Amino acid sequence: xxxxxxxxxxxxxxxxxxxxxxxxxxxxxxxxxxxxxxxxxxxxxxxxxxxxxxxxxxxxxxxxxxxxxxxxxxxxxxxxxxxxxxxxxxxxxxxxxxxxxxxxxxxxxxxxxxxxxxxxxxxxxxxxxxxxxxxxxxxxxxxxxxxxxxxxxxxxxxxxxxxxxxxxxxxxxxxxxxxxx
Amino acid sequence: xxxxxxxxxxxxxxxxxxxxxxxxxxxxxxxxxxxxxxxxxxxxxxxxxxxxxxxxxxxxxxxxxxxxxxxxxxxxxxxxxxxxxxxxxxxxxxxxxxxxxxxxxxxxxxxxxxxxxxxxxxxxxxxxxxxxxxxxxxxxxxxxxxxxxxxxxxxxxxxxxxxxxxxxxxxxxxxxxxxxxxxxxxxxxxxxxxxxxxxxxxxxxxxxxxxxxxxxxxxxxxxxxxxxxxxxxxxxxxxxxxxxxxxxxxxxxxxxxxxxxxxxxxxxxxxxxxxxxxxxxxxxxxxxxxxxxxxxxxxxxxxxxxxxxxxxxxxxxxxxxxxxxxxxxxxxxxxxxxxxxxxxxxxxxxxxxxxxxxxxxxxxxxxxxxxxxxxxxxxxxxxxxxxxxxxxxxxxxxxxxxxxxxxxxxxxxxxxxxxxxxxxxx
Numbered sequence: 264x265x266x267x268x269x270x271x272x273x274x275x276x277x278x279x280x281x282x283x284x285x286x287x288x289x290x291x292x293x294x295x296x297x298x299x300x301x302x303x304x305x306x307x308x309x310x311x312x313x314x315x316x317x318x319x320x321x322x323x324x325x326x327x328x329x330x331x332x333x334x335x336x337x338x339x340x341x342x343x344x345x346x347x348x349x350x351x352x353x354x355x356x357x358x359x360x361x362x363x364x365x366x367x368x369x370x371x372x373x374x375x376x377x378x379x380x381x382x383x384x385x386x387x388x389x390x391x392x393x394x395x396x397x398x399x400x401x402x403x404x405x406x407x408x409x410x411x412x413x414x415x416x417x418x419x420x421x422x423x424x425x426x427x428x429x430x431x432x433x434x435x436x437x438x439x440x441x442x443x444x
Numbered sequence: 445x446x447x448x449x450x451x452x453x454x455x456x457x458x459x460x461x462x463x464x465x466x467x468x469x470x471x472x473x474x475x476x477x478x479x480x481x482x483x484x485x486x487x488x489x490x491x492x493x494x495x496x497x498x499x500x501x502x503x504x505x506x507x508x509x510x511x512x513x514x515x516x517x518x519x520x521x522x523x524x525x526x527x528x529x530x531x532x533x534x535x536x537x538x539x540x541x542x543x544x545x546x547x548x549x550x551x552x553x554x555x556x557x558x559x560x561x562x563x564x565x566x567x568x569x570x571x572x573x574x575x576x577x578x579x580x581x582x583x584x585x586x587x588x589x590x591x592x593x594x595x596x597x598x599x600x601x602x603x604x605x606x607x608x609x610x611x612x613x614x615x616x617x618x619x620x621x622x623x624x625x626x627x628x629x630x631x632x633x634x635x636x637x638x639x640x641x642x643x644x645x646x647x648x649x650x651x652x653x654x655x656x657x658x659x660x661x662x663x664x665x666x667x668x669x670x671x672x673x674x675x676x677x678x679x680x681x682x683x684x685x686x687x688x689x690x691x692x693x694x695x696x697x698x699x700x701x702x703x704x705x706x707x708x709x710x711x712x713x714x715x716x717x718x719x720x721x722x723x724x725x726x727x728x729x730x731x732x733x734x735x736x737x738x739x740x741x742x743x744x745x746x747x748x749x750x751x752x753x754x755x756x757x758x759x760x761x762x763x764x765x766x767x768x769x770x771x772x773x774x775x776x777x778x779x780x781x782x783x784x785x786x787x788x789x790x791x792x793x794x795x796x797x798x799x800x801x802x803x804x805x806x807x808x809x810x811x812x813x814x815x816x817x818x819x820x821x822x823x824x825x826x827x828x829x830x831x832x833x834x835x836x837x838x839x840x841x842x843x844x845x846x847x848x849x850x851x852x853x854x855x856x857x858x859x860x861x862x863x864x865x866x867x868x869x870x
Contacts, residue, residue: 272471280467294467298477302485307799314744327797364463372606375458408781424453429450
């Protein structure tokens with residue numbers, strides 16, 4: 264088991280961790296989730312039939328575990344805060360501070376990071392997989408269990424949605440005036 | 445007003461430049477954390493409580509308590525006034541007249557005599573397959589109202605376990621499955637009924653067709669409702685009125701017949717008559733004298749929700765989803781995927797993982813579920829797994845239920861086999 268873990272760690276750990284982080288926006292949670300992903304992977308590794316690539320199989324498991332975590336978090340928040348019943352479950356709002364890696368970034372990157380989480384959960388998954396993880400359309404479709412055309416449509420809508428959210432961001436309008444971007 | 449400087453290209457470029465986020469822990473630290481967590485899981489597994497089997501036992505006791513007074517009433521002859529759909533034929537004069545009419549096709553004058561003897565008014569003597577449907581409508585209205593449980597209890601109709609069915613058999617009931625369709629006629633939904641009496645299966649099918657009104661649960665009557673159904677020396681015979689089968693109905697005919705005559709009870713072929721004469725003419729298949737009904741391919745079982753909110757398990761063959769996956773394992777994988785093309789939903793909620801292995805004839809399904817708290821949904825998922833197993837002739841299925849939030853719960857013993865599907869009058 265350790266041999267398998269070591270190989271998977273070397274090849275995929277950082278990409279998996281980054282994918283999970285961009286979905287949950289919390290490093291401690293990402294550390295926790297990635298461990299859970301390995302546990303599931305170890306349990307299922309012997310039955311991995313090799314019909315999909317190992318990479319998309321791992322991302323698919325990471326995606327499931329991450330979504331479970333997000334939903335659990337959302338329910339807890341609703342219970343604690345008596346959150347609005349009407350809140351859409353696929354928009355999971357979090358208020359974690361920006362990670363250190365963003366402190367030296369341009370304001371536009373920070374705003375884009377915040378705008379990303381105004382997208383729906385399927386849109387976030389597509390954006391993170393396609394642009395941040397640089398997966399192809401086919402790989403993204405395999406991870407999400409969708410058709411390629413659905414990935415393309417969701418990606419298109421997500422970019423349009425992001426533009427609309429960014430256009431509404433007051434801070435950025437000030438930045439554009441200053442010519443920062 | 446300043447115009448936006450964000451363009452779609454710029455957004456895409458910026459996304460590609462988002463900072464790299466790394467896990468700074470070493471490989472060894474991560475591995476130790478995983479080992480620690482695995483040990484914790486094993487401890488919890490050892491300390492597991494048998495809550496889930498307890499719930500099942502409580503349900504079984506509940507069902508028993510529910511059934512027992514009914515059985516007692518039956519022994520006093522009272523239930524026959526309460527449940528028309530499970531009447532024996534002798535207690536149903538109109539149905540008897542209708543069924544006897546089928547004999548007029550094959551028995552000539554003798555049949556007419558039989559009808560006259562049992563009919564209660566002159567109208568029954570002139571009843572033909574063509575007029576029968578109208579005369580049955582009112583009867584179905586009354587019978588269906590009586591056979592259905594109260595509205596609040598009937599949203600989901602589960603299958604029966606073999607153990608439950610044995611009790612029903614002891615009480616003189618048998619299971620009959622009849623296929624209906626959705627309003628769009630693109631999904632065939634098998635509904636099972638508990639029927640009293642010791643008669644051939646086809647005769648019981650005829651009884652259900654006479655008494656049950658599918659509209660009450662958001663389904664549609666089918667071409668079978670226009671036919672007289674009977675058993676003739678071990679063969680199912682359907683007698684249609686002339687010109688009764690439309691083009692769209694003839695396309696559905698093989699599936700309707702398959703689910704009705706080869707799902708629980710195994711007729712190999714169905715013979716057709718038209719107004720008592722051999723053969724039936726359809727737009728799709730020309731004139732047919734009989735049809736092989738062994739070709740129910742099954743597949744994974746999805747949830748269909750009707751216009752009345754009733755939920756039924758429908759397999760992919762009935763839903764017209766093409767060739768079903770080749771194996772039980774593949775079928776469960778297929779079942780976990782979203783389906784946006786039809787009014788069907790997966791019984792496996794998103795966030796629930798299934799791991800399936802088949803060894804020595806026993807299928808082991810490990811259900812990892814972090815989200816599902818609704819007991820009915822949970823039962824529906826287990827039922828769907830068992831119906832799928834039945835479709836793949838997988839007789840033994842062990843389901844390990846791993847619910848992380850409430851601690852490990854596990855059922856290692858194979859689940860009892862199920863009979864029927866969507867049993868509506870338990």
